[in-house]
Amino acid sequence: FDDRDGVIWYNGELVEWREAKLHVLSHGLHYASSVFEGERVYNGTVFKLTEHTERLHESARQMGFQIPYSVEEINAAHDVVLKANGIADGYVRPVAWRGSEMMGVSAQNNRINLAIAAWQWPSYFSPEARMAGIHLAISDWRRPDPRCAPVQAKAAGLYMICTLSKHKAEQEGYHDALMLDWRGQVAEATGANIFFLMPDGKLHTPTPDCFLDGITRRTVIGLAREAGLEVVERAIMPEDMAQAREVFLTGTAAEVTPVGRIADLAFTPGEVTRTLIDAYDRAVNRPHDLTAAASVSAA
Ligand code: PMP
Numbered sequence: 001f002d003d004r005d006g007v008i009w010y011n012g013e014l015v016e017w018r019e020a021k022l023h024v025l026s027h028g029l030h031y032a033s034s035v036f037e038g039e040r041v042y043n044g045t046v047f048k049l050t051e052h053t054e055r056l057h058e059s060a061r062q063m064g065f066q067i068p069y070s071v072e073e074i075n076a077a078h079d080v081v082l083k084a085n086g087i088a089d090g091y092v093r094p095v096a097w098r099g100s101e102m103m104g105v106s107a108q109n110n111r112i113n114l115a116i117a118a119w120q121w122p123s124y125f126s127p128e129a130r131m132a133g134i135h136l137a138i139s140d141w142r143r144p145d146p147r148c149a150p151v152q153a154k155a156a157g158l159y160m161i162c163t164l165s166k167h168k169a170e171q172e173g174y175h176d177a178l179m180l181d182w183r184g185q186v187a188e189a190t191g192a193n194i195f196f197l198m199p200d201g202k203l204h205t206p207t208p209d210c211f212l213d214g215i216t217r218r219t220v221i222g223l224a225r226e227a228g229l230e231v232v233e234r235a236i237m238p239e240d241m242a243q244a245r246e247v248f249l250t251g252t253a254a255e256v257t258p259v260g261r262i263a264d265l266a267f268t269p270g271e272v273t274r275t276l277i278d279a280y281d282r283a284v285n286r287p288h289d290l291t292a293a294a295s296v297s298a299a
Helices: 027-031 049-062 071-085 156-171 215-226 238-243 271-284
Strands: 007-010 013-016 034-036 039-042 090-098 112-120 134-143 176-181 186-189 193-197 203-206 231-234 246-251 255-262
Touching: 007 071, 013 071, 027 090, 034 049, 034 156, 049 071, 049 090, 049 215, 071 090, 071 112, 134 156, 134 186, 156 176, 186 193, 186 203, 186 238, 193 215, 203 215, 215 231, 215 246, 215 255, 215 271, 246 271, 255 271
Parallel strands: 134 176, 134 255, 203 231
Antiparallel strands: 007 013, 007 112, 034 090, 039 090, 090 112, 176 186, 193 203, 193 246, 246 255
16 A cells, blocks of 8 residues: 555655655554544545544543644644545545654653545445445454553554454454454444344444444434434343344444344344435435445445
8 A cells, every 4th residue: 555646644744655654663563652543535525524633632642642733733634635635535544653763662752743644435335235234253352441451542552453353254254343342242343333223123332431432433323313213322242133133333434334244143234224324425425426326336
């Protein structure tokens, strides 16, 4: 991904994509002092930009460092990098990390760097193609106790668990992994939150007390309530999942993704999932030509 045209916003300047480098002795690389965001641009606008930028600041705060750019400055930098790369529909990846001035676990005075990369990504699957649903394995790795890590931070270190889980799932032929938490309760997928339509007709989703309370999760809870659905946040045990009528994931990249299988349990994505896919499309203002597309158009 490093060998392509374009520019990356890097500590206040636009740098050629291929030249946007950091030193191998960076604290962020050795000790995971790195936080990031994943954002989508629809029709030239970053969906929920300020929420993402505020979460980036909050993730850094939880990791004990302060990003040397305000929320307003970071938002403005998004405009610069999107315009410079001519992106109207795509993905944005801000990342902040401790630099390489000193080596060692502490290195408190190392520079805090910020980079913002953006690329075209109109990745869109027609609702029909997506309604088959993805398959989730249940990971052996669990989300940690909040006493073990700053679990609400979107911090690079926590993604070690996601990468391990996703690799194992993919090796076994699944699309993604569902992780339980340290208590054995259902937590989240490796880059998305999870919802279950239960026999009571309500949407149930795990209480986000040890994993990311996704911005998409909160958006979809709002859309579901507007559509007259009740949403229940509670502890969900793996054995509760068998009762679910429909299951879907939510995330900036996943949007609303139907789930067709979790380990040995099969689910048929249905009307409620479809309603929320459509509601989310309207909320993000997805361009019409894509909404009308009948076939899978991207990987
Ligand atoms: N959980 C994890 C582990 C994630 O990486 C993401 C994607 N950022 C989410 C949940 C969903 O968060 P959001 O809706 O804010 O993208």
